Amino acid sequence: MKRGSGEDIQPTQGPPKAKCEIAIIGGGVMGLGIAYQLAKRGIKDVVVLERGYLAQGASGRNGGGVRMQWSTEQNVRLMQQSIELCKSFAQEIGVNVWFRQGGYLFLAKLERERAIMERNVELQNRCGVPTRMMTPEEAGALVPELDIKKIVCACYNPKDGVLFPWPFLWGYAHQALKRGVEVHLFTNVDAITRDGGGFKLTTSKGEVRAKRVINAAGAWSPEVARMLGVELPNKPHRHEILSTEPLKPFLTPMVSVLSSGLYFSQSMRGEIVTGITVEDHAQGIQMGSRLKFLTTLAREMVSLVPRFADLKVLRQWAGPYDVSPDGHPILGEPPGVPGFYLACGFVGHGFMMAPIIAQLYAEWLAGGHKHEVFDRCRLQRFAEGKIEKESMILG
Amino acid sequence: MSNKAIICRCEDVTLSDVQHTISLGYKSIEEVKRYTGLGTGPCEGKECMVHCARMVALANGGDESVVLPFTSRPPVQPVPLAIFARGEEE
Numbered sequence: 398m399k400r401g402s403g404e405d406i407q408p409t410q411g412p413p414k415a416k417c418e419i420a421i422i423g424g425g426v427m428g429l430g431i432a433y434q435l436a437k438r439g440i441k442d443v444v445v446l447e448r449g450y451l452a453q454g455a456s457g458r459n460g461g462g463v464r465m466q467w468s469t470e471q472n473v474r475l476m477q478q479s480i481e482l483c484k485s486f487a488q489e490i491g492v493n494v495w496f497r498q499g500g501y502l503f504l505a506k507l508e509r510e511r512a513i514m515e516r517n518v519e520l521q522n523r524c525g526v527p528t529r530m531m532t533p534e535e536a537g538a539l540v541p542e543l544d545i546k547k548i549v550c551a552c553y554n555p556k557d558g559v560l561f562p563w564p565f566l567w568g569y570a571h572q573a574l575k576r577g578v579e580v581h582l583f584t585n586v587d588a589i590t591r592d593g594g595g596f597k598l599t600t601s602k603g604e605v606r607a608k609r610v611i612n613a614a615g616a617w618s619p620e621v622a623r624m625l626g627v628e629l630p631n632k633p634h635r636h637e638i639l640s641t642e643p644l645k646p647f648l649t650p651m652v653s654v655l656s657s658g659l660y661f662s663q664s665m666r667g668e669i670v671t672g673i674t675v676e677d678h679a680q681g682i683q684m685g686s687r688l689k690f691l692t693t694l695a696r697e698m699v700s701l702v703p704r705f706a707d708l709k710v711l712r713q714w715a716g717p718y719d720v721s722p723d724g725h726p727i728l729g730e731p732p733g734v735p736g737f738y739l740a741c742g743f744v745g746h747g748f749m750m751a752p753i754i755a756q757l758y759a760e761w762l763a764g765g766h767k768h769e770v771f772d773r774c775r776l777q778r779f780a781e782g783k784i785e786k787e788s789m790i791l792g
Numbered sequence: 793m794s795n796k797a798i799i800c801r802c803e804d805v806t807l808s809d810v811q812h813t814i815s816l817g818y819k820s821i822e823e824v825k826r827y828t829g830l831g832t833g834p835c836e837g838k839e840c841m842v843h844c845a846r847m848v849a850l851a852n853g854g855d856e857s858v859v860l861p862f863t864s865r866p867p868v869q870p871v872p873l874a875i876f877a878r879g880e881e882e
Contacts, residue, residue, distance in 0.1 A: 405816065406816070407816050407817035408816075410817065450818070450820060450822050450826065451823070451826065452826045453822070457826060563826050563827075567827065640832075642834060642870055686865065686866050688876075688879070691876040691879070692876050692879040694873075694876070695873040695874070695876035696876075698873055698877075699873055699874060699877040700877075706872065706873055706874035707872050707873075707874065708872065708873050709872050709873075710867060710870060710871050710873060710876070711833075711836065711870055712832075712836055712865030712866070712867075713867075714863075
């Protein structure tokens with residue numbers, strides 16, 4: 398099984414160059430995606446600084462779900478475009494990301510969730526997403542292994558899907574490198590200072606001056622912003638996930654339960670990849686695994702899909718969500734620090750949103766159209782109280 | 793030259809696959825795991841890690857001190873969900 402892109406190109410060796418147009422902090426899907434999109438538009442004087450290896454942070458630890466089913470129009474419309482980009486990603490980038498549109502099936506266990514679901518389906522339909530309400534019997538016809546006595550209704554969008562996150566990163570990185578972008582791994586940013594009209598970044602591999610800096614450090618983004626005196630309201634939050642032994646392909650959609658946050662899908666390798674919401678009061682970035690996650694998930698899963706009782710868990714791991722107070726990302730320049738751009742606060746959905754956000758960001762930074770998402774998702778909205786909460790947050 | 797000797801039997805990762813990954817500059821076990829899928833099958837690295845470690849050490853000039861194993865993921869052996877479903881909260 399080949400996961401890489403097969404391109405013989407190495408991440409940049411040695412210290413970063415002394416000066417660049419744009420420095421991107423964070424070599425996850427967001428940072429690398431923006432780097433690739435900038436390079437594609439001719440802005441190649443870009444340096445990506447990643448503190449670990451590719452896929453070390455949340456970009457390498459998520460379940461690979463991509464969906465258009467959201468509760469706010471902005472997210473529905475952005476994700477319609479992101480999924481279109483996922484469809485053409487393999488061809489454009491030259492790497493197989495195992496993208497499969499099996500749909501997302503959301504299940505409601507409580508009668509009061511029906512109205513929320515109907516409202517969301519109506520919004521999605523208005524945006525052109527073919528989501529439809531389903532009876533328990535219809536959901537059971539789609540996934541016969543479900544115990545449909547446990548649910549009151551469901552909704553399904555056949556255009557949602559899953560992909561394998563890792564090769565996405567290799568693909569973006571290799572295409573950016575090929576166009577002259579520097580991608581430095583195992584390179585920590587220790588300090589950032591204002592330097593004339595730009596910035597000076599002190600890294601573990603030397604100094605680099607940049608006219609503009611992008612903070613795409615995910616759960617680490619508040620630490621990065623603090624180096625420039627900017628306080629972000631987002632907080633890291635541990636989310637756990639597990640993978641089972643591989644089974645013959647049988648499960649078409651990603652299945653998710655609204656009330657518990659349980660989700661499960663079958664990867665192209667045959668494994669069931671699944672997670673659930675579990676409270677976590679630990680502070681800071683935590684990546685340890687807990688038995689409580691296994692027992693919470695197993696109880697909900699076996700109750701909903703009794704045949705999974707004998708399914709064996711292979712491994713569990715955790716990744717850090719970068720949680721913003723309203724469930725929407727934090728983008729654009731914070732007040733008082735022009736040239737410093739935020740691309741963070743994606744609340745566990747950064748991977749699926751990265752293809753479109755990276756494209757829109759690069760368009761804007763290259764002097765083109767500034768999409769309204771950059772005004773709507775400004776940091777200032779929290780101080781101004783202009784917030785619209787996203788409720789379709791899972792895992 | 794392609795060497796199809798299997799390093800990771802769970803995921804069919806060959807000697808050439810690992811050599812190619814290292815040649816791209818990914819010289820740690822975590823990176824070889826991410827790039828090839830080595831160690832992500834049912835044995836969770838119990839068979840393949842030592843071979844990978846030796847190749848990674850060679851790629852780092854024989855310096856074994858820089859070779860760190862990838863994080864071992866629970867459970868130690870594959871365990872049916874039903875066992876956990878009967879378990880206590882903590």
